[in-house]
Amino acid sequence: MLKVCAATDEMPYSNQQQQGFENELAQVLAKEMGRELQYEWLDKAAIFLVTEKLLKNECDVVMGVDSDDPRVATSNPYYKSGYAFIYPANEEVNIQSWQSDDLKSMNKFAVVPGSPSEVMLREIDKYEGNFNYTMSLIGFKSRRNQYVRYDPDMMVSEVVNGKADIAHLWAPEAARYVKSSPVPLKMVLSEAVAPTNDGEGVKQHFAQSIAVRTEDTALLKEINTALQEADSEIEAILKKEGVPLL
Numbered sequence: 344m345l346k347v348c349a350a351t352d353e354m355p356y357s358n359q360q361q362q363g364f365e366n367e368l369a370q371v372l373a374k375e376m377g378r379e380l381q382y383e384w385l386d387k388a389a390i391f392l393v394t395e396k397l398l399k400n401e402c403d404v405v406m407g408v409d410s411d412d413p414r415v416a417t418s419n420p421y422y423k424s425g426y427a428f429i430y431p432a433n434e435e436v437n438i439q440s441w442q443s444d445d446l447k448s449m450n451k452f453a454v455v456p457g458s459p460s461e462v463m464l465r466e467i468d469k470y471e472g473n474f475n476y477t478m479s480l481i482g483f484k485s486r487r488n489q490y491v492r493y494d495p496d497m498m499v500s501e502v503v504n505g506k507a508d509i510a511h512l513w514a515p516e517a518a519r520y521v522k523s524s525p526v527p528l529k530m531v532l533s534e535a536v537a538p539t540n541d542g543e544g545v546k547q548h549f550a551q552s553i554a555v556r557t558e559d560t561a562l563l564k565e566i567n568t569a570l571q572e573a574d575s576e577i578e579a580i581l582k583k584e585g586v587p588l589l
Contacts, residue, residue, distance in 0.1 A: 344378055344381055345372070345376060345378040345379070345380055345381065345403055345404065346382075346383055346402040346404075347369045347373075347380065347381070347382055347403065347404050347406065348384075348385060348392045348396035348397055348401065348404070349366065349382050349383075349384060349392070349405075349406070350384075350385055350386075350387065350388060350389040350392065351384045351386045352386075353389045353492075354495075354496070354519075355495070355519040355520075355584070356389060356407060356516075359384060361382075364515075364519075364581070365406040365407050368406060368421070371573050371576045371577060371580070372569055372570070372573065374573075375569035375570075375572050376565055376566070376569045383396055383402040388490050388492055390490065391490075392405045393405055393412070393414055393554060394414075397415065397556060398415075398556065400556075403555065403559070403562060404554060404555055404562075405554040406553055408551065408553065409549055409550070409552070410549075410550040410551065410552040411550075412552075414554075415554040415555060415556065415557060416554070416555050416556065416557045416559065416563050417553065417554055417555075418552045418553040418554075418555075418567050419552065419567050419571075420551060421551060421552065421553070421570050421574075421577050422515075422550070422577070422578075422581055422586065422588055423548060423549065423550040423588065424513075424532070424548070424549070424551070424586055424587055424588060424589055425513075425532045425533060425535070425547050425587075425589060426458070426459055426460060426511055426512065426513055426514065426532070426533050426547045427511070427512065427514040427531055427532045427533060427587065428509055428510070428511055428531045428533060429502055429509065429510040429511070429521055429528055429529070429530050430502060430508070430509045430510070430528065430529055431502065431526060431527070431528060431529070432526075432527040432528055432529045433527065439531060439533075439534075440537065441463045441466065441467055441533065441534075441537045441538075446469075447467075449469075449508035450469075450472060450473070450508060451473065451476050451501075451507045451509075452473050452507065452509055452510070452511060453498045453499075453502060453507040453509070453510035453511070453512070454473075454477065454510070454511050454512070455493045455513075456477060458513070459537070459545045459546065460511040462539075462545050463511070463539075463545060466537075466539050466545075480497070480498070481493065495512060495513075495516040495517050495520055496520045498510050498517065499512075499520040499521055499524060499528070502528065503524050503525065503526045503528070511533070514530060514532060515551075515581075515584070515586045517530070518530070518584055518586045518587070519585060521585060522584075522585035532547075532548075534547060535547060535548045536548075548589055553566055553570075
């Protein structure tokens with residue numbers, strides 16, 4: 344048995360109908376390990392899976408965790424991707440980084456608060472002018488002491504409908520909706536580390552792993568072997584999803 348903790352409604356990663364790409368990856372992993380897949384569902388955002396499920400011994404693994412997460416032991420990365428600029432493919436702009444001149448003429452940016460994108464908006468002096476638009480995306484609900492998810496499908500739709508000039512989102516989360524968009528969109532990964540005025544930079548690329556409890560060394564070894572054996576199947580799922588891989 345391989346018991347996987349997953350969110351009931353956190354597409355495109357996971358839902359209770361197992362339509363997310365992390366659901367597919369979990370199936371591949373369990374098959375390669377010769378174990379029956381069983382889910383332990385959480386009716387909250389996926390960011391709570393580690394603390395509310397894995398560390399309480401209610402499951403064996405959590406999919407799609409940053410490889411350097413200090414709370415857990417993590418597998419060898421099974422993919423690496425990054426944040427990406429998303430804009431209409433027919434626009435005559437050249438945007439490869441946060442220093443691109445064409446960004447200066449834009450005013451509405453679909454970004455998630457607290458993300459590397461928001462940090463960079465501050466760096467290019469676009470944060471204050473974008474604040475009301477960002478809050479309008481969640482109906483101006485207060486975010487104090489609560490988690491509010493910015494739905495990636497809705498964020499991409501803001502670009503499609505012309506309500507946002509551009510989006511900057513975690514590419515694996517947005518890829519499905521970019522791919523299915525009725526309007527052709529361009530998705531360009533931003534640089535690995537975006538320069539900042541203090542010289543430290545903001546990380547934009549992240550490796551993703553499977554999390555287990557730190558003491559589960561035998562399970563982790565088994566997972567790493569399975570990931571290596573299933574590498575081609577994993578890559579095929581991610582490419583079908585449209586995730587840009589690094």
